[in-house]
Structure formats: structure tokens, C-alpha cells
Amino acid sequence: MKVFMSVILIGFAAIAGAQEQGHLDVRTTVQKQEVFVNEVGESETRLVPAEVVVPGETVFYTITFSNVGAEAADNVVITNPIAEDLMYVDGSAFGPGMEILFSVDGGATFAAAGELTIVEDGEVRNAEAGDFTHVRWVMQNDLAVGAQGTARFAAVLE
Amino acid sequence: MIASVFAWMRRVTFLCLCCVFSSPAGAVGTAVGTVIENTAVVSYDLAGAPVTIQSNTTTLAVAERINLTVTLQSPQTPVAPDDTGRALLFTVTNTGNGTETVQLAIDSVIAGDDFDPTPAVPGIYFDTDGSGDFNTGDQPYTPGTNDPDLLADESISVFLVNDIPTGLANGLTGRSELTATSATGTGAPGTVFANQGDGGVNAVIGLTGGEAQVTGEYLISDVLVSVVKSQLIIDPFGGSEPVPGATLTYTIVVNINSPGTAAGSVVRDAIPAFSSYVPDSITLNGTAISDSADTDEGEFDTSGVPSVVVRLGDLTQALSPQTIVFQVVID
Numbered sequence: 001m002k003v004f005m006s007v008i009l010i011g012f013a014a015i016a017g018a019q020e021q022g023h024l025d026v027r028t029t030v031q032k033q034e035v036f037v038n039e040v041g042e043s044e045t046r047l048v049p050a051e052v053v054v055p056g057e058t059v060f061y062t063i064t065f066s067n068v069g070a071e072a073a074d075n076v077v078i079t080n081p082i083a084e085d086l087m088y089v090d091g092s093a094f095g096p097g098m099e100i101l102f103s104v105d106g107g108a109t110f111a112a113a114g115e116l117t118i119v120e121d122g123e124v125r126n127a128e129a130g131d132f133t134h135v136r137w138v139m140q141n142d143l144a145v146g147a148q149g150t151a152r153f154a155a156v157l158e
Numbered sequence: 159m160i161a162s163v164f165a166w167m168r169r170v171t172f173l174c175l176c177c178v179f180s181s182p183a184g185a186v187g188t189a190v191g192t193v194i195e196n197t198a199v200v201s202y203d204l205a206g207a208p209v210t211i212q213s214n215t216t217t218l219a220v221a222e223r224i225n226l227t228v229t230l231q232s233p234q235t236p237v238a239p240d241d242t243g244r245a246l247l248f249t250v251t252n253t254g255n256g257t258e259t260v261q262l263a264i265d266s267v268i269a270g271d272d273f274d275p276t277p278a279v280p281g282i283y284f285d286t287d288g289s290g291d292f293n294t295g296d297q298p299y300t301p302g303t304n305d306p307d308l309l310a311d312e313s314i315s316v317f318l319v320n321d322i323p324t325g326l327a328n329g330l331t332g333r334s335e336l337t338a339t340s341a342t343g344t345g346a347p348g349t350v351f352a353n354q355g356d357g358g359v360n361a362v363i364g365l366t367g368g369e370a371q372v373t374g375e376y377l378i379s380d381v382l383v384s385v386v387k388s389q390l391i392i393d394p395f396g397g398s399e400p401v402p403g404a405t406l407t408y409t410i411v412v413n414i415n416s417p418g419t420a421a422g423s424v425v426r427d428a429i430p431a432f433s434s435y436v437p438d439s440i441t442l443n444g445t446a447i448s449d450s451a452d453t454d455e456g457e458f459d460t461s462g463v464p465s466v467v468v469r470l471g472d473l474t475q476a477l478s479p480q481t482i483v484f485q486v487v488i489d
Binding site for chain 1: 187188192194195196197198199200201202203204205209211212213214215216217218219220221222223255359360362364365
């Protein structure tokens with residue numbers, strides 16, 4: 001039994017080791033705006049970590065990724081679900097060098113924002129920001145070794 | 159723990175609704191205590207081999223947003239000098255996302271009117287029977303004793319009750335204000351009450367500041383109304399004796415004999431005992447009114463004591479007189 005256990009452990013370690021070599025480091029943060037008064041007494045807004053929010057507040061998700069491996073990564077695609085209680089803020093998705101697509105069917109299919117439709121009461125209408133279930137960023141170029149990128153979107157708590 | 163499971167179940171329900179109707183969120187927003195997790199998924203090819211990895215998971219906790227609204231349900235309310243116990247109806251709604259205890263207050267010294275109504279003691283009642291009319295079944299509000307607890311999106315109907323001072327001329331107005339205040343606290347939108355929300359989460363003051371006030375108005379409208387009823391008897395023998403088979407023609411004349419408006423005036427006259435209403439005999443100012451309850455001004459109402467009912471609406475001196483005629487036959 002002991003032997004079996006240790007084999008499994010070694011197996012995990014091997015997989016983990018393989019992923020660390022030549023893969024991407026991906027981190028997500030969530031922030032919200034805070035109004036503060038600057039040195040000259042003016043009100044300014046800044047982003048602070050969001051832990052607690054109330055309905056109507058806007059939160060900003062930022063996904064940063066970097067190639068910490070030894071080989072370039074091709075066809076990098078980042079997909080982020082939009083939680084049920086959040087509504088995507090129209091036009092907020094952002095990602096340098098990336099095409100931005102959305103899903104309205106729980107992530108089964110993706111298309112550009114203006115190309116999505118919804119069937120409602122038997123009638124087809126254009127999808128709106130509130131219909132989006134996922135955001136997807138598709139990198140146009142390879143992610144070179146050591147390179148990093150950022151993807152961001154905003155959503156309102158319903 | 160049970161609460162959070164419930165929150166998830168609610169969210170699942172919402173999801174289903176979204177699929178069918180693509181409806182936006184509920185009226186009051188995401189339930190307090192809901193936890194929203196987010197994980198990004200990244201896929202890529204490495205030397206031709208596909209790889210999929212996940213980011214860390216971020217967590218957002220939904221705090222309680224405190225929001226109250228008050229709306230006035232009563233139109234400007236006609237009253238007479240020396241009236242007592244005149245009520246104004248309001249609705250208090252919890253538009254926050256958690257349960258909130260609400261404190262109520264009456265103020266009848268309001269700028270911009272002509273007189274100050276005198277709050278009754280007690281001056282605030284709940285519309286306990288849900289009738290919309292202030293009556294004896296309605297329970298008084300005692301601050302600190304029966305402050306209502308309102309669930310998210312829940313409303314309660316509240317009366318402000320005032321007496322009307324003596325010696326006021328027609329046309330004068332007096333206002334009375336209901337203030338509803340969150341028991342958790344009030345303050346500028348965004349003010350945080352740490353750990354004071356449902357389940358110990360933070361409570362945050364919403365756009366209404368945790369307090370809402372709305373003013374209702376009384377109008378002195380001391381209208382003098384006269385109602386005169388007369389009868390004409392025609393018996394089967396060509397005379398005017400009230401014998402069986404005789405027809406009685408009743409004429410009711412309503413006059414307003416002063417300035418002001420008798421709002422929503424209704425004449426209801428029961429058919430006398432030992433007599434029967436003559437079908438289709440009602441007229442108002444010479445125009446026939448059908449017996450059925452429909453869109454015209456009246457009907458023959460048999461739901462209780464058989465009665466002739468005619469709605470005269472908002473009557474003024476200029477609209478006087480109003481003449482109602484109907485007939486009965488003595489049994």
C-alpha cells in the first residue's frame with residue numbers, strides 16, 4: 001500500500017513539474033473604484049482590491065498572464081465566465097493585441113459582440129451586454145518566452 | 159451555511175429564468191451574503207500540444223445595501239375643519255438586498271402649506287387589514303416596540319393620522335410627512351456599518367441614505383351637500399294611494415351649496431321593504447342608466463340589500479343639481 005501511495009505522489013510531482021516548464025503563469029485580480037482626496041484636495045478615483053461589494057457597484061477583473069516557460073505559446077485564448085449576479089459593462093473588455101469575443105450560451109459558442117443574437121419569445125434580437133455569459137480574448141500573435149499580457153473587463157453587481 | 163446554500167439555489171433559479179426570458183436581475187439586487195467566485199481559463203498550444211490551465215480564484219462577498227423608499231398613496235385629501243382621525247396612506251419599501259428594521263416618524267409641521275394638522279395620538283398606524291382605508295382594525299405603531307422588519311423588496315402600508323384644526327377656510331392646505339429610517343443607521347451613500355448587515359456582513363448605505371421622507375397633503379374642502387328625495391305614487395286605479403300594484407317614482411336631487419368639491423360622490427338608495435324595483439327605471443339627469451354594473455354611472459345592485467347606486471363623481475356647485483329618478487312597485 002505504501003508503495004502504491006508513493007507512486008501516485010511521484011506521478012503528481014512529475015505532472016506539476018512538466019507544467020511549470022514552458023507554461024503560462026496566470027493571475028486574476030478583482031478591484032473596485034474608491035474615491036479619495038489627493039494632496040491638493042481634489043477628489044480622485046483609484047482601484048482598490050474588492051472583497052465586499054453591494055448591488056450596483058462596478059468591479060474590474062484583470063487577468064495577467066506571462067510566459068514563464070522556455071518555449072513560445074501559440075493560440076493563447078483566455079476565457080472568463082461572467083457570474084450570474086454580475087452584468088458585463090458594455091465596451092469594458094480590453095486586451096492589447098487580442099480579439100475580444102463573447103458568448104451568450106454559457107460558453108458553448110463565441111463571436112464578436114455585434115454578431116451575437118438571442119432568441120426570445122420566438123423572435124431573434126441582437127444580444128446586449130446583459131446577455132453575455134463569458135468573455136474571451138484571443139491573442140493575435142504567439143506569446144514569446146518572457147512576454148506578458150493583460151486582459152480586463154468590468155461588471156456591475158446586480 | 160444554510161443561508162449561503164439558499165443563495166446559490168436562488169442564483170440557479172435566476173439562471174434558468176435568464177435562459178427563458180433573458181430577464182435582468184431582480185428588483186432589489188443580489189442577495190446579501192452571496193459569494194461570487196471568478197476563475198479565468200487559459201488555453202494555448204505548446205509545440206503543437208494543447209494545454210489548458212486555470213488562474214487563481216477571486217472571491218467577492220455581497221454586503222447588505224440599505225435602501226428605503228416611501229411613496230404617497232393618497233391623493234390630496236379633502237377634509238373639513240374639526241375633522242378627527244383623518245388618514246394619509248403611504249407605502250414603505252425595503253429596496254435593499256437584506257432584511258431591515260424600519261423606524262417610522264410623523265411630522266405635521268411642514269413648510270409650504272397653510273396650516274399644521276395635529277397628529278393624532280398615536281399618529282401612525284399600519285394598514286393591518288390591507289383595505290387601504292383607515293379603520294378600527296388597524297394597529298397603531300409604537301416606536302421601538304413594533305418597528306416593522308422588512309425583507310428585501312418587501313413593502314408595508316402605513317397611515318399618518320391627523321386631526322384638523324378648527325376655523326379653517328376652504329382651499330387651505332396642510333401637510334404631514336412620514337419618515338422611514340433604517341434601524342441599522344443612516345448616512346451618506348457608501349457609509350459602511352461594519353458587521354451590521356444580515357449574517358454579520360458589512361452593511362452599506364445605498365443611494366437613499368437609509369432614510370426616506372414623503373409628504374402628504376390635506377385640503378380644507380368643507381362642502382355643503384343637500385340631498386332631497388321625493389316620491390310620486392300612481393295606483394292601479396288612477397289614484398295616488400300606496401296600495402299593492404301602485405308604482406312609486408322616487409326623485410333624488412343632490413346639490414352642492416358651497417364652494418369646494420365633494421370628491422367621489424355616490425348615491426346609494428335601498429329599495430324599501432314590501433316593494434320591488436322596476437327594471438331599467440334609473441335615470442340620471444334624464445338619461446337612462448342600465449341596471450348592470452358596467453361603465454355607466456350606476457346600477458341596480460343586488461349583492462346586498464337591493465339598492466340603486468349612482469356615482470356622481472367629483473361634484474361642485476357648478477355641476478349642481480344632479481337628479482336621479484327610479485321606480486318601484488308595491489308588492
